[in-house]
Amino acid sequence: MSFLPSWRPGPARDAITSFLDESLALPADQRVAVLDNDGTLWCEKPNYVQYDFLVRTLHAAVEHDPGLGERAEYRALLDGDRATLGELGLQRVALALLELCAGWTPDEFTGRVRDFMAQEKHPGRGAPYPRMVYQPMLELLEALHGSGFDVFIVTGGGTEFVRAVSRELYGVRPDDVVGTLVEYHHEQHGDGPALVRTAQAQAEVNEGWAKVEHIQTQLGRRPIFAAGNSAGDREMLEYARAAGTPSLAVLIDHDDAEREYAYASAAVTLTDTEPITATAHRLGWTVVSMRDDWSTVFPA
Amino acid sequence: MSFLPSWRPGPARDAITSFLDESLALPADQRVAVLDNDGTLWCEKPNYVQYDFLVRTLHAAVEHDPGLGERAEYRALLDGDRATLGELGLQRVALALLELCAGWTPDEFTGRVRDFMAQEKHPGRGAPYPRMVYQPMLELLEALHGSGFDVFIVTGGGTEFVRAVSRELYGVRPDDVVGTLVEYHHEQHGDGPALVRTAQAQAEVNEGWAKVEHIQTQLGRRPIFAAGNSAGDREMLEYARAAGTPSLAVLIDHDDAEREYAYASAAVTLTDTEPITATAHRLGWTVVSMRDDWSTVFPA
Numbered sequence: 001m002s003f004l005p006s007w008r009p010g011p012a013r014d015a016i017t018s019f020l021d022e023s024l025a026l027p028a029d030q031r032v033a034v035l036d037n038d039g040t041l042w043c044e045k046p047n048y049v050q051y052d053f054l055v056r057t058l059h060a061a062v063e064h065d066p067g068l069g070e071r072a073e074y075r076a077l078l079d080g081d082r083a084t085l086g087e088l089g090l091q092r093v094a095l096a097l098l099e100l101c102a103g104w105t106p107d108e109f110t111g112r113v114r115d116f117m118a119q120e121k122h123p124g125r126g127a128p129y130p131r132m133v134y135q136p137m138l139e140l141l142e143a144l145h146g147s148g149f150d151v152f153i154v155t156g157g158g159t160e161f162v163r164a165v166s167r168e169l170y171g172v173r174p175d176d177v178v179g180t181l182v183e184y185h186h187e188q189h190g191d192g193p194a195l196v197r198t199a200q201a202q203a204e205v206n207e208g209w210a211k212v213e214h215i216q217t218q219l220g221r222r223p224i225f226a227a228g229n230s231a232g233d234r235e236m237l238e239y240a241r242a243a244g245t246p247s248l249a250v251l252i253d254h255d256d257a258e259r260e261y262a263y264a265s266a267a268v269t270l271t272d273t274e275p276i277t278a279t280a281h282r283l284g285w286t287v288v289s290m291r292d293d294w295s296t297v298f299p300a
Numbered sequence: 301m302s303f304l305p306s307w308r309p310g311p312a313r314d315a316i317t318s319f320l321d322e323s324l325a326l327p328a329d330q331r332v333a334v335l336d337n338d339g340t341l342w343c344e345k346p347n348y349v350q351y352d353f354l355v356r357t358l359h360a361a362v363e364h365d366p367g368l369g370e371r372a373e374y375r376a377l378l379d380g381d382r383a384t385l386g387e388l389g390l391q392r393v394a395l396a397l398l399e400l401c402a403g404w405t406p407d408e409f410t411g412r413v414r415d416f417m418a419q420e421k422h423p424g425r426g427a428p429y430p431r432m433v434y435q436p437m438l439e440l441l442e443a444l445h446g447s448g449f450d451v452f453i454v455t456g457g458g459t460e461f462v463r464a465v466s467r468e469l470y471g472v473r474p475d476d477v478v479g480t481l482v483e484y485h486h487e488q489h490g491d492g493p494a495l496v497r498t499a500q501a502q503a504e505v506n507e508g509w510a511k512v513e514h515i516q517t518q519l520g521r522r523p524i525f526a527a528g529n530s531a532g533d534r535e536m537l538e539y540a541r542a543a544g545t546p547s548l549a550v551l552i553d554h555d556d557a558e559r560e561y562a563y564a565s566a567a568v569t570l571t572d573t574e575p576i577t578a579t580a581h582r583l584g585w586t587v588v589s590m591r592d593d594w595s596t597v598f599p600a
Contacts, residue, residue: 029467029474106516106520106522107522150473150475152475159517159520160520163520167329173450174329174519174520174521175450175452175475175476175518175519175520175521176475177520181517184513184516184517186509186512186513186535189542191542192538192539192541192542193512193535193538193539193542194542195512195513195516202517209486212486212493212495213484213486213495216406216484216495217459217481217484217502218475218518219474219475220406220459220460220463220474220475220477221474221475222406222407235486235493238492238493239492239493241492242489242491242492242493242494
């Protein structure tokens with residue numbers, strides 16, 4: 001089998017192979033790779049997968065308790081009322097959805113995520129969700145592992161959501177996922193101590209500088225490889241790129257309307273004054289064109 | 301080579317071998333082990349190793365800046381003035397010591413910890429610190445790894461302190477250490493983004509219920525094996541023990557004044573009304589007598 005078979009020959013593929021070759025000379029401890037998830041390893045359009053999961057959870061909850069449908073956030077979601085959702089704002093809607101999982105144990109949450117991923121279909125393409133990962137990125141993960149890298153997923157999404165499927169989808173251990181966390185509270189159950197989810201998100205969403213801080217506090221080594229696709233990955237990519245030689249920062253450009261989606265990733269803060277692709281070119285990152293650099297997007 | 305050679309035949313060794321045998325039937329995902337560090341994997345008397353490191357750092361700092369010696373906490377430490385240290389309280393003293401590392405980058409901190417561990421000697425026994433780990437626990441770590449366990453260190457000590465030497469001493473990856481964290485702040489250095497330590501500890505010291513919460517948030521799987529030695533490990537041990545069958549909670553009892561130290565581990569909270577060894581017996585944990593169950597304490 002050829003190396004990175006779904007990557008077309010060109011500068012992006014060359015940059016990756018050169019980087020992997022050079023990194024073989026490094027001590028194992030320095031071979032650390034971090035990758036964003038939404039839009040980098042799997043498709044994030046038309047909605048974040050986690051959002052689809054929570055809306056599915058809402059539908060199931062309303063079946064049992066129709067009164068829930070009276071709450072403004074839930075009503076707008078059930079009606080697909082985009083105007084109201086826009087007025088309420090993503091954060092308020094997301095927090096309302098998180099409340100649906102409050103009281104669940106970690107095992108219960110993991111089980112429901114796995115059921116969702118196994119049973120539901122992606123609304124845009126009708127494929128099972130596990131088929132919405134990017135084949136070339138699976139090959140890149142395999143190449144990183146094969147070159148002795150410790151590979152971590154550093155996501156703005158919920159840690160537990162991604163972790164529930166990280167081993168199956170990506171070969172990444174659950175504890176090697178760093179994301180956004182909810183608070184837990186502890187209860188004494190009949191069979192001993194237990195944790196249950198609250199509706200409270202932990203202070204910091206794992207985007208921007210938080211990704212760099214959490215790489216330090218939860219992983220403790222500086223990455224020399226980072227991949228992302230949005231402004232929320234900027235600091236993480238800069239941090240990896242500045243780690244010395246060799247290092248590689250990879251930005252996925254969603255420019256393939258035919259096979260995936262074409263969109264400029266949204267700015268995360270008001271201070272993002274340029275598209276992240278422009279930042280990438282300016283800072284010497286490796287920009288991956290889905291349209292030009294990938295012969296295949298999704299697994300067969 | 302025999303299995304667990306430094307463990308004398310007896311109920312503790314039997315419990316461990318039975319547990320390892322039974323766990324082989326489990327899916328890999330469930331084979332998760334967590335171990336405390338201070339007093340469980342390495343000697344914590346007469347002082348925590350990290351405390352020795354910080355006092356050594358203080359001495360070096362005072363050489364460069366004698367004025368530091370005027371601060372009450374530092375004066376008391378330099379004079380070995382136990383009465384004043386008692387009045388000031390461990391927490392205030394510890395926070396003052398942490399200030400000495402503020403402004404250091406993670407690499408600088410790791411480098412200094414490694415230098416300390418390589419160069420300094422344990423004050424009680426004159427041995428290099430890497431020789432103050434417990435030989436039988438190294439064998440237990442090896443047995444856990446050999447049985448396909450993912451092994452994590454869950455310590456009340458500083459995450460970065462333990463992580464700096466976890467691979468060398470225990471064969472545990474830096475990111476597989478969960479401990480107490482400091483806050484970082486970020487700076488733009490000439491060569492790119494950087495993190496530096498602050499003097500601010502993160503909210504929660506990693507003891508008691510915090511250990512259980514951080515096992516969930518940072519590792520994401522429930523352990524079926526836990527080892528500890530103090531009241532700060534109680535919830536973690538209960539959590540592992542209640543995980544189902546097989547599961548094992550191991551408590552190290554420091555009852556060997558001749559070869560190590562004999563002491564009852566301090567209560568962590570005012571609500572601890574019994575010694576942790578009594579809790580262990582009451583809850584059916586495996587109590588390891590250092591005196592009776594270990595043929596060797598420290599590596600040769």
